[in-house]
Each structure stands twice: as C-alpha cells, then as structure tokens.
Amino acid sequence: MEGYSKIGYLQVAEELYEFINKDVIPGSGMSSEEFWLGLGDIVKDLAPKNKQLLEVRDDMQMKLNEWHKSNQDFHFEEYKTFLEKLNYVEPEVDDFTITTTNVDDEIAVQAGPQLVVPVNNGRYAINAANARWGSLYDALYGTDVISEENGADRKGSYNPIRGDKVVAYAKRFLDKTVPLKERSHSDVMQYSIEQGMLKVHFKDSDESVLLDQSQFVGYQGSEENPNAILFKNNDVHVEVQIDRDDSIGQTDAAGVKDVYMESAITTIMDFEDSVTAVDAEDKVLVYRNFLGLIKGDLNASFQKGSKTVTRSLNTDREYTSPDGHSFSLRGRSLMFARNVGHLMTTNAVLDQDGNEIPEGILDSVITGLIGKHDVLEHGKYQNSSKGSIYIVKPKMHGSEEVAFSNNLFNRTEDLLKLDRNTIKIGVMDEERRTTLNLRNCINEVKERIVFINTGFLDRTGDEIHTSMEVGPVIRKSEMKNATWLQSYEKSNVQQGLKAGFSGKAQIGKGMWAMPDLMADMLAQKGSQLQAGANTAWVPSPTAATLHALHYHEVHVPNIQEELAKKVVDYQNDILQIPAAKDTSWSKKEIQEELDNNAQGILGYVVRWVEHGVGCSKVPDIRNIELMEDRATLRISSQHVANWLHHGICTKDQVMETMKRMAKVVDEQNAGDPEYRAMAANYDESIAFQAACDLVFEGFNQPNGYTEPILHKRRQEAKAKVYANK
C-alpha cells in the first residue's frame, strides 16, 4: 500500500512508523522490529475477538428491538427475564475486593477534582497538567461566582471593588478551612513561624495561632517574613501567597497576594470523546503530545494579544516543613491517558490484507510504550512515583468486553516487558450493560483497576438508543432527574464501595458541562461528593480550582464509610426506561426541543468535521454556552432520531430545522475567517451533511455512536482541503 511500510503482519502509515521508530522506541528497551512484529501478533490474535464483541453488541440490539416491537404490552418481569436470557444482565459473581497495588496517592488517597483535556491541543494539555495548582483569586475574579452587583463588574481593567469581594470570599474560605483560634484571617497583619508553629499577628498587637496547628505543613521564605504558607486539609493543600510589593499584596494588611489551591489532582489526557483523530497524521499528533507530557519536554508557543507566549510544564513546589526540613510537592497533575474504546478501526495501521486494525489496540500499545519511559524514569519529571501507567478505557459494554481490555493490557505488558498490572485501568461506567453488570466488570480487572466513573453523557445516549423501539423518550432536560440515571449514579458508588475502592481507587462522577456557569457549579457540584464520589470531572482549570473548594468542605472517606453501611438493590430502577408517559407535547415544545438539539449538533459538528476540533463551547437555545463533545452529540442526535422514529416530528420538519439552525450557527461563527458557512450550499457542506446523517441515520448507528459518521466525514473534509492545495 502506498504511503505504508510493511513489517511482518502489518502495514504501518509512514508518518506513524517514523515517529515511533525515531522518537518513542529509543530508550524503551526494545527494538522497533520487536515492537512492530509484537503488535502484529497482538492484532492477529485479538482483532477477531474485538470484531466478535462488536457483533454481540449488534445482535443484542437487534434482539432488544424485536422484543420491544413484539411486546408493546410491556411487562417488567418478562423484560427482566428476557434480558437475563440474553446475558444482557449477567449472573453476578461472588463477593470480592480489588487488589490493585502501586497506586499513586493522587488516586488512592487525595480526593479532588479531575480535569479532562483533548490531548491533541498541546497548549490546553500543558495547561491541564499545570492545573494541579490554581489561583483562587483569578478563578473568583474571572467568573460569575462573584456577582457584578454594586459596581463589581468584570469588564475592562482591574476593578478594585470586585477585587475586594474576591479577597473577602477567599478569607472566608480560609476561616472555614484553616480557622484561627481567635478572630479571622482578614484581620491578620503578619504571618510568621515561631518554634515550628504558625503565628498570626493582628493590628492591636494581639496574636493567635491555628485552631488545629497540624494544618500548617510548610512555608517558603524566612520564618519572620514567609512568602508562602502551606496548609493541608482533607488531604489537599492550600497555599497563602504573600508579597507586599505585589499590586494586590500591597492592598492587603498581611501582604496576601493570592490563595493558591491544589486543584486538578488528576487529569485525563483524552484521546477519545473530546478529540478529533481520524488518520495517521492525527494519531501521531496525539501520541506526540502525550510523549512530550510524559517526558516533560512538551512546549506550546502561541500569540496572546501582541505577545508570543511559550508554555511548558511547571516544576515542583519547594517548601520548608515546620520543623525545618525541605520538601517538595508535585507541580503537575497526575496524568491518565484515555484510550479509545473497542468500536473504531484506524487506517494508521493495516493488517497484511489491508484491513484497518482496531484503534483501541493501537492506543493500548502506543500509550503503553510511551508510558514505559515514565516507568524507566526517563522524563524530566515523573508522572507516577509508583511505576504505574494509567489508562482509562471508555465505552465498554459488559464484563466480557472488560475482560478483553484486561487481556489487551496483559498482551501490551508482555510485549513491552513490563511487570504484570503495571498498566492500571479506569473503567468508564457509561454504557447500560456495564452499569447493570458493574460488579462483574470490576471483577475482570480487580488487580489493576484504579477507577470507575459515571460518564453520564454517553450513558444517556446509550439509554436512548437501547430502548429506541419502546416509544418517544422524555425531553433531554428531564434526563438528569430520571429514575434510571439517579439509580445508576447510586449503584455505581455502591459497587465501588463494595469492591473495596475506599482508600485504594477512585469512584468518579461526571462532567460539569456548562463551563461559564461557575456559580451554579459551586452550588451544585458538591452533591457529587455527598453522593460518595472522591473525584468528579471538570472542563477547565478554572473549574478545577473552584471545584477544589468542595473537597475542603467535606471529607469524602467519612461519607463513603456511611454510605457503605446501607446496601440497596438498584437494578429495577436502573431498568426504568425513560419513555415519556405523556407525549402530548405542544407544537412549540416539540419545535423547541428540535431547535435546541439541532443547534448543538450543528455547532459542534461543523468544528469537528471542518476544523478538527473535538470539544467545543456551543450556545444552546437559551444562549448558555455548553461543552459539547462526542457524548453530548450522541445524546442530541439519538434524541432527534427517536422522536423522528416515533412520528413526534416529521423528516421535513427536522430538515427545515437543521437548515434554519445552520444559519444560526453560521452567524455565530461569522467572525472566523476559516469558517465555511453551511447555509451557503447545504448539499456541498460536508459538515451539514454529517449533521444530517447523524440524525437521519441515527437509528442505524451502532449503539447510537457518532464516531463512524464523524470519522468518515472528517476524512472527506480533509481530502477536500488537500485536493485544493
């Protein structure tokens, strides 16, 4: 095949071949020949099984559709029996606990925010790794957490009225989190260290100490005039920064210029939901960025206003302990790589017959190979101090698919000469068959599992698609309160606790998908901790810093201990299908639902297909900017497909809506010179065609996934650009 190098069983796209051989193999302890021949063996052995697992998915979906069509008179018990016979609901394994070892404290001990970032965007990826620490002052000043009332507006140059509100908020946080024995942090004139204790001095020459002296764990600078005081609360840190020469420090009695929060304790470097990678060129970019992150030499230069900014990874933070010893804290988030799932194949590597190989197999061996450099301590920094490689595996359906991933990781370890279970797994609980059989799924990876996470966005898409034949689904905005979703969230925590995750692994919860609504996030996202999660997803570094506040309010291990005492059988509730009981929506309501979905689909897809951007902020019908990714696209497209299938709307109505909304999206993007308007020629716009395919062909997409259409159309768009060059 032209443009490919033949090696053993495989044909490898030249750019990938060269990148791996030149940049990744050296120092890995293996030759390139060994690597490619070994990958060939894995593909030869595992690709047929991968294919068979996908056939099981299709077969189950077909049988579900048939069952629902011939059981319009629905009986719940019969439905359950049918699911059990189909092995859609598996017989449960006996009690067990996970035995994962060599897990970093960031995962096992420290409850805190988890940031997700598309790894193809180097600038964002570096930012994400550096988001281990973030400025509380900036996060408050720049978001709606601080209201703009009474002259505290955000626009323009620094507004001292707003600044005062920020400082007051931060000092209230300190009073709650690291209280003084007497009075408030806002009364402090001077922080100092005396005989290993933190002392605070007030204006009237009064002084005090911390209520709990053990919360003071370090400082920078001198004992008399420290320039940073480090506190620890609920296993996470907060640093009060002092600089009397700084423009903000000057205005503060104690010279405090900022409160720095330990924020994104872990980060998911995403190769999946938020990424566009459809060929060898794109795959090389994501692998190259990940290599740079692991080796610590990734840089990104970009224009910010008139300046060129070069960004690189932060160093560790150095402190002196109260008893005078030097120590450091990590300056960077602990990184996971989220590989793609089992569905897609990639043309970056072909087998000897010219078939694309499963993309998940390629991701496993290459992220494993890159991760090996960390195990061998080749980087400027170390990601895992325990010699582990952390991989998140998404979109798996049921325990056989998890067992397949385990086998793939075993084979990857053997090929790379890594000890068994060096590669840890994070299991996304985001498909209905995994939720129902989560215990069995965890059991398949009990020696390497480090997280379960409720990816409720994909999970909602799967919910709609699975029960497509039942009837019209409830409106999208009602999904979050639906019985199935609420019980899925609870069941996930219960299964994690039962399998002994507390103190060993993460029980994670999903994304806050409104990146601009930070006040609402602060009000609502703490509930994920109350529900037992020791981490939850945020879309940006700012959100990580603000979400970190929640982990200071509650000590998650205590909550988990309480929750572990009660055991509830959630299965019947998880199986409550979100079909609408009352479908008498008004014409206006139907149109509103369609408009909203169409706007989200088009706004996201146009950037995916034409610009290669896999995660975007797209305004919804109320003009609220939403984080859209493949999983939210799956929901919107399946929702329209469902209503279309059940005659709630007509094909003509949907087409009219898509065309009208394309004009709205075109207007939203009018300021972008690279943007190609969809409404200029609907038939020629590849993005518009992709969006239409997702809706009109939605019924036939495997499990309602968006990748097959997105990949095909993106490849088409890239080919068109190259042809015109």
Ligand SMILES: CC(=O)SCCNC(=O)CCNC(=O)[C@H](O)C(C)(C)COP(=O)(O)OP(=O)(O)OC[C@H]1O[C@@H](n2cnc3c(N)ncnc32)[C@H](O)[C@@H]1OP(=O)(O)O
């Ligand atoms: C279902 C699921 O799988 S959810 C997982 C998928 N979702 C994600 O991965 C979320 C990733 N988030 C993002 O891509 C972005 O935050 C978006 C698209 C939601 C918003 O992006 P933007 O509009 O560019 O963000 P905004 O203008 O508010 O902020 C930009 C700044 O924040 C930084 N930033 C924003 N999001 C992130 C992030 N996730 N990680 C690191 N940095 C980020 C940017 O680097 C930029 O800072 P810089 O100029 O100093 O480099």
Ligand SMILES: O=CC(=O)O
């Ligand atoms: O991957 C996360 C999701 O919600 O889907």
Ligand SMILES: [Mg+2]
């Ligand atoms: Mg997902």
